[in-house]
Amino acid sequence: MGHIVTITKRELAGYFATPVAYVFILIFLLLAAAFTFYLGGFYERGQADLLPFFNFHPWLYLFLIPAISMRLWAEERKSGSIELLLTLPVTLWQAVLGKFLAAWAFTAIALALTFPIWITVNYLGSPDNGVIVASYFGSLLMAGAFLAIGSCMSALTRNQVVAFILAVVVCFAFLLAGFPLVLDAFRAWAPQALVDAVASLSFLTHFEALSKGVLDLRDVLYFALAMAFFLIATAFVLDDRKSE
Amino acid sequence: MISTERLTRRYHTLTAVDDVSFKAGPGEVLGFLGPNGAGKTTTMRMIAGFIAPTEGTASICGHDIERAPLAAKRALGYLPEGAPSYGEMSVRAFLEFIADLRGLQGATRRSRLDHVISRLALQDVTAQSIDTLSKGFRRRVGIAQAILHDPPVLILDEPTDGLDPNQKHEVRALINEMAAEKTIVVSTHILEEVEAVCTRAIIIARGRIVADDTPQGLTARSRYHNAVSLQLAQAEQYSRAHAALAALPQVASVEASERDLRLTALPQPGESILAAVTELTVQQGLELKTLALESGRLDEVFRSITA
Numbered sequence: 001m002g003h004i005v006t007i008t009k010r011e012l013a014g015y016f017a018t019p020v021a022y023v024f025i026l027i028f029l030l031l032a033a034a035f036t037f038y039l040g041g042f043y044e045r046g047q048a049d050l051l052p053f054f055n056f057h058p059w060l061y062l063f064l065i066p067a068i069s070m071r072l073w074a075e076e077r078k079s080g081s082i083e084l085l086l087t088l089p090v091t092l093w094q095a096v097l098g099k100f101l102a103a104w105a106f107t108a109i110a111l112a113l114t115f116p117i118w119i120t121v122n123y124l125g126s127p128d129n130g131v132i133v134a135s136y137f138g139s140l141l142m143a144g145a146f147l148a149i150g151s152c153m154s155a156l157t158r159n160q161v162v163a164f165i166l167a168v169v170v171c172f173a174f175l176l177a178g179f180p181l182v183l184d185a186f187r188a189w190a191p192q193a194l195v196d197a198v199a200s201l202s203f204l205t206h207f208e209a210l211s212k213g214v215l216d217l218r219d220v221l222y223f224a225l226a227m228a229f230f231l232i233a234t235a236f237v238l239d240d241r242k243s244e
Numbered sequence: 245m246i247s248t249e250r251l252t253r254r255y256h257t258l259t260a261v262d263d264v265s266f267k268a269g270p271g272e273v274l275g276f277l278g279p280n281g282a283g284k285t286t287t288m289r290m291i292a293g294f295i296a297p298t299e300g301t302a303s304i305c306g307h308d309i310e311r312a313p314l315a316a317k318r319a320l321g322y323l324p325e326g327a328p329s330y331g332e333m334s335v336r337a338f339l340e341f342i343a344d345l346r347g348l349q350g351a352t353r354r355s356r357l358d359h360v361i362s363r364l365a366l367q368d369v370t371a372q373s374i375d376t377l378s379k380g381f382r383r384r385v386g387i388a389q390a391i392l393h394d395p396p397v398l399i400l401d402e403p404t405d406g407l408d409p410n411q412k413h414e415v416r417a418l419i420n421e422m423a424a425e426k427t428i429v430v431s432t433h434i435l436e437e438v439e440a441v442c443t444r445a446i447i448i449a450r451g452r453i454v455a456d457d458t459p460q461g462l463t464a465r466s467r468y469h470n471a472v473s474l475q476l477a478q479a480e481q482y483s484r485a486h487a488a489l490a491a492l493p494q495v496a497s498v499e500a501s502e503r504d505l506r507l508t509a510l511p512q513p514g515e516s517i518l519a520a521v522t523e524l525t526v527q528q529g530l531e532l533k534t535l536a537l538e539s540g541r542l543d544e545v546f547r548s549i550t551a
Contacts, residue, residue: 006344010330010337017332017373080328084389087292087324088345089317243295 003090008105015106028064028110035060036140048125053117055133056209058095058175058204059147066167068103069150073238082242096235100151107143111136131213140208141223142203146171148230155237158244171203174189178202192210245269246291246397246427250300253286260286262451263300265321268444270396273423279550283451284288284431285289285325288401291429292322304397318346321395323403327386331375335366335385338374339392346393360388363418379406387415391422406435416441435542439463449550463540471538472521473508477531480506485530492520508538533542 015021032053036042040052076082085095121127138165146167153166176182178199187193199205246268253261261283267498268274276284289295291302293309293316300459302309307316329338339360343353361367364384369377372387383406390398402420419428419441424432430441439459447455447462455462463469476482482505489507490498494515509518518537525532 003345006341010333010341013337014330014332027497077333079328080326083289083294083324084322087294087317087320087322088342089314090345091314101299181385243289 003094004098004101007085007090008102011099011102012105015102018149021106024064024067025110025113028060029113031060031064032056032114033117048121049129050117050121050127050132050135051212053114054139057139057211058142058207060173061143062171063168065107065143065146066150066153066164066171068106069154069167070148070160070163071154072099072103072151073155073234074157074160077158077242078160079244082238086242092235092239096151096231096238098235100147100231103147103151104140104144107147108140111140111143128213134213134215135211138207138213138215138219141210142207142218145174145203145226145230148227148234149174149213150232152230152237154232158239173203175203179203245305246274246302246399246429248287248291248300248302251287251290251297251302253290253295255281255296259451260299260539261290264448264451264453265270265300266446266453266456268427268429270427271423272444273430273442275430275445276429276448277435277438277440277445277546278448279344280433282448283303283438283551284448285401286451287448288322288399288431288541289324292318292324292399293319294324305356306489318393319395319397321393321398322392323386323390323400324442327383329374329382329385329389332373334371334373335359335377338385339388342389342392350395356394360392363391364388365414377414380408380411383407384411385416387418396426398422398426400428401431402433403430404432404434411454412437435546438542447549449545454504454543454549459541459542461543462545466538466542467510468508468538468542468544469540471508471510471517471520473506473538474521474525474530474535475533476505476507477533481530483530485525485528488524488528490519492517492524494520505533511525 035056036053040055045052073082076085086092118132122129149169149170150163153170154160154163156166157163173182179202183195183199186198187194206222209216210219247266249265249505251261251264252259254433264287276288278284280357290297291304291309291494293313296310305319307319309316315514320404330341333341338347339357343357348356361370364387364390366381366384369381374382377385383403386402387403390400399418407415416437419430419547422428423441423443430437432438442459444457445457445459445462446453447464449499476485482502486500489495489509492509494512495509496512497510499504499510509521525535
């Protein structure tokens with residue numbers, strides 16, 4: 001446990017050692033605001049809630065989360081520091097988890113910095129703050145699932161650009177798993193049970209309730225399992241090709 | 245204490261390391277030699293637990309690297325090839341990170357950090373980020389990281405690569421200083437290094453151990469072992485001296501370089517020819533600039549074994 005914290009701390013400090021972190025946070029905040037106010041019609045709706053804000057999070061994450069996760073392992077492999085890390089007395093698990101938690105904590109910081117919009121909505125009206133807190137929690141949970149996918153894609157390659165593109169593609173597939181774009185690809189050949197299974201994997205469907213502040217245990221469990229699955233996959237991929 | 249048994253690593257059809265077995269104990273500095281791509285780094289990576297062997301085992305201080313990886317890694321200080329580190333970190337932050345993962349605490353942690361920083365002369369760069377350092381400094385940060393927890397076993401993959409002659413000397417002095425109580429494996433392709441620091445050398449070629457001997461034992465295998473080379477002062481004596489040397493019964497052959505009037509007489513196996521050659525120069529009235537007895541040339545042995 002101590003080692004996980006050590007790795008997380010080092011990794012998180014690494015984000016802020018370069019301007020990348022600040023640029024990322026700035027873009028995240030600008031886009032979040034732009035989506036909320038222009039596409040979401042925050043004012044026009046005339047309702048004191050943050051639905052237009054949270055509705056766009058899946059799309060925001062689709063491109064921004066892979067930008068965070070792409071360096072997780074690709075960079076370690078490229079620079080060779082993975083050899084240093086994994087020959088220290090730490091387990092592969094501690095390394096995978098430690099690095100993932102740092103990326104997640106970084107996302108949480110970016111997400112927390114959207115607080116002015118929460119102040120705004122409280123200034124303009126009297127929203128249900130419990131719903132807003134629950135929505136933030138749901139958004140963070142979904143970000144974790146995106147990050148776990150990104151971590152796995154980053155472990156597959158030494159090239160950060162490739163890691164980014166792979167992560168966007170896989171995240172996009174999971175996002176739209178419940179929609180015709182993805183389902184039609186399966187309907188042609190797969191049995192109905194598989195098509196239903198794929199449809200139930202959709203991030204969008206699972207986030208829909210969460211974004212309205214409804215913490216359904218099944219949705220929470222879904223994202224937790226998605227994280228676990230892709231982190232385990234990360235460890236397997238690393239074990240297989242860490243030295244290549 | 246390091247021991248490997250039939251260590252083998254295959255990549256698809258390529259066998260990078262083939263049946264490598266050796267043991268090394270405290271007080272030994274084992275030099276790992278071989279041409280590039282011979283399997284030195286792959287062997288070291290397997291011993292350090294970074295790559296799993298296809299076959300065979302390796303253990304550090306009795307801890308099998310696959311069955312008890314954490315115990316084995318605790319006993320090991322490892323400098324990977326190229327001395328990788330986290331470039332955006334400062335030297336001090338990086339070493340503190342390693343200290344934390346090595347489980348160093350309190351006063352020990354402070355004194356070990358101070359020790360490696362001063363021992364590798366990193367005082368002036370502790371606040372600098374590693375990316376901004378020269379190659380020599382980065383290598384020294386890598387060595388500092390490896391010896392931070394004072395491990396009983398050290399594996400250093402090309403520890404002096406990229407260092408200038410003074411720094412090389414410093415690192416060799418450091419290795420010699422630690423050699424008494426530690427087991428040290430050093431890979432290198434600099435042959436003079438083997439003579440400077442190693443008590444034993446393993447030459448590896450195409451994944452296999454082709455020689456395992458002391459540096460003296462290896463140089464004794466050279467054709468030049470006990471050869472006598474001399475340089476004449478007068479050009480007119482050259483061909484006479486050449487013929488006379490070649491006529492000596494103990495001399496196997498003579499290598500000549502007319503440009504600098506140098507003659508090297510190679511002895512018959514097991515023969516000592518210094519006395520005979522000296523006598524000959526007196527007899528023939530040869531005027532010499534230099535006369536030297538060669539102990540053997542490691543580079544020549546290296547080439548003949550690995551080619």
